[in-house]
Amino acid sequence: MKSNGLFEELNGMIRHCQDIATEQLGSDGQSITLYFQPKLVDMNRIREYFMPELVHMLSGSGKSIDDLLEENGAKPVDHPDLGIEECAYYLFSGMLLVYFEDVHRLYSINFANMPHRQPEESALEPSIRGARDGFVEExxxxxxxxxxxxxxxxxxxxxxxxxxxxxxxxxxxxxxxxxxxxxxxxxxxxxxxxxxxxxxxxxxxxxxxxxxxxxxxxxxxxxxxxxxxxxxxxxxxxxxxxxxxxxxxxxxxxTLSELFVSSEDSNFSYHAAIANRLLRIMAAFITVFSPGVFISLLMYNQDQIPFQLLATIGISRLGLPISAFVEMLLSLFLLDLLREAGARLPRATGSTITVVGGIIIGDAALRAGILSPSMTFLAAVAIVSGSTLVNLNLQSTTRIMRLFVLILSALCGIYGTIIALFYMLVYAINTDSFGQLYFPYERYSRKASLLKFIRLPFRKNSTDIVHNVPALKSEEGS
Structure with a gap:
């Protein structure tokens, strides 16, 4: 941006960005224009201190312009390569731009007072015994x-x-x-x-x-x-x-095991931490494999189901117009739909809509003969088990895995379930996270691999570091 074009460029930007405010001051042939975004700067400092000093300077009774600029930490920004985007960056970063029209000079002064909020408890990770402050947008x-x-x-x-x-x-x-x-x-x-x-x-x-x-x-x-x-x-x-x-x-x-670690685990005894972590791991297996295993047994391997249970399931499915596979897909879809609706609605009404909607839709589907009680129960167990996972991205991943296992199980029975399990294991073993193996347990002994999933009591003066490289067999678990 040329020096003689600063004024025109800034005024052109203001015509399209009407949230930018300007103030013009002038005296004895001198003309000064101030540019700022009112909600991003400290208006009290500008109105009560800087502008009165600037008016006194123009009248010749105050400080010199150099002293005033130096005192406020002003920096010249009118270099030849300055463009309109650079000016916008200064303004929307809480800077005050001061333009001297007689000498075509532009200065920036940091008067930033950006909108912010105080650290408060994270809504994603409610605290029980741990600290209750949380990260903010700053x-x-x-x-x-x-x-x-x-x-x-x-x-x-x-x-x-x-x-x-x-x-x-x-x-x-x-x-x-x-x-x-x-x-x-x-x-x-x-x-x-x-x-x-x-x-x-x-x-x-x-x-x-x-x-x-x-x-x-x-x-x-x-x-x-x-x-x-x-x-x-x-x-x-x-x-x-x-x-x-x-x-x-x-x-x-x-690593895979670290996705099952909760931020609250270290605030409880190791007995409770181990129990909770193993519960999450079992819940992950239930949410991924239970629908597929049930469908494979029901469609291909009925002889593996106890006779009384098979009779109960058969009676509950009498008269249903759809196959077991389609019924399971429909049950999972409706439950996921209710959960997503509850997450997107306001917090005060989301949980109520989810519970009431689930009861009404589930009861209506059972009475209409569209779904069976056994299939609805199993789908609900799978959905609830997935909600126990700590990592939200892992929850989304289990949905994809559950559908993958369900389709293969419906096509190939138990053989399809085993194929899906081996495929996911091979996929995890071949995945890395920033150069470190995602599923590194083949490098460790049985004891070291087990300690990756549970937490032992903290030792005195122990930093309890999780190593992502081959460790000693006596390594403490995470």
């Missing part, structure tokens, strides 16, 4: 919440920026000498090369951009909105990625 505030818990110079913070539709600040946090070097170099290289990637869509855009496998069905990273759990993950050898405008932190690299 990047610097989130880093401060981590620093408050980890007051050590070994915690490294590196800033990056995406220059897409709008510049977006990113931050990488990791502990010195605890993250595998291959994973650390990989995420650093991907963040440096993120370039003009559009991250306005949120944290999911960032995860896809840096994961290295955007088509992966399995979640390659975890996320949290709780600073205490994020700090614990850093100590355990993970890195965090924060994004401006997102109240969550991305955690990587991860």
């Amino acid at each position: 990047l610097d505030t989130n880093i401060a919440l981590i620093r408050k818990r980890l007051t050590t110079a070994d915690l490294r913070v590196t800033y990056y920026e995406s220059s897409g539709t709008t510049p977006t600040r990113l931050a990488l946090l990791h502990f010195k000498d605890r993250v595998p070097l291959s994973s650390l170099h990989l995420i650093q290289r991907r963040l440096e090369c993120i370039g003009d990637t559009n991250l306005v869509g949120g944290m999911s855009r960032l995860e896809e951009a840096v994961s290295g496998n955007r088509y992966s069905v399995l979640p390659l990273s975890n996320f949290t909105g709780k600073p205490d759990y994020a700090a614990e993950c850093l100590v355990r050898g993970k890195f965090l990625v924060f994004m401006e405008g997102s109240p969550t932190a991305m955690i990587a690299p991860v």
Whole structure:
């Protein structure tokens, strides 16, 4: 942008961005124009301090212009390559632009007072015994919440920026000498090369951009909105990625067993933590395989079902106009539909609509002879089991896996269920999360592999780090 075209360019931008305010001051041949966004700057400082000082300066009774600008930390921004987008970036970052028309000079002064909210409990991860503060949309505030818990110079913070539709600040946090070097170099290289990637869509855009496998069905990273759990993950050898405008932190690299770990596990005794974690693992198997196994037994292997149970199921399905496979698909679809409706409706009415709608629709379907009680019960157990999973991305993954197992089981019976199980195991073994194996348990002994799924009592002076590389057989579990 040429210096003599600054005024015209700024006024042209204001005609299309009417949320930008201007103030014009002039005296003795001098003319000064102020540009700012009223809701992004501290209007009290501008109205009560800066503008009166500027008026005194123009009248010749106040400070000199150089002293006033230096006192407020003004920086000249009228370099030859300055464009309209750069001016917009300054304005919408809480800067006050001061334009001197007589000398065609433009200065920026930081009067930022951005909208923000106080840290509060995360809605995604309700706290029972842990800390009740949560991440917010401010990047610097989130880093401060981590620093408050980890007051050590070994915690490294590196800033990056995406220059897409709008510049977006990113931050990488990791502990010195605890993250595998291959994973650390990989995420650093991907963040440096993120370039003009559009991250306005949120944290999911960032995860896809840096994961290295955007088509992966399995979640390659975890996320949290709780600073205490994020700090614990850093100590355990993970890195965090924060994004401006997102109240969550991305955690990587991860293994399959770590997706079953709750942020509250460390606040309970190891007995309760083990029981809860094993319950989630069993629930994952139930939600993925129970519909497929039931359909395969009912359609192909009736001799494997106890006679009394088979008779009960057969009587309950008398007169149904659809096959068992279609009935199971319809039951799962209706229950998923109700759950999605409850999640999208306001919190006060969502749970009520889900419960009442489920009762009314289920009772009507049973009375109309469209669904059988046994199929409705099994579909409900599968849906409820999936809701016990901690990671929301893993919940979505189990829906896809459940449908995959159900289709193969309907086509090939128990043989199809076994094929689906082996295929998913091979897929998980061949998947990696930022250079670390997603299913690394073949590298460990039986005891070490078991300790990846349970938590032992904490030892004195133990950092309890989860290693993603081959570990000693005496390694403590996560």
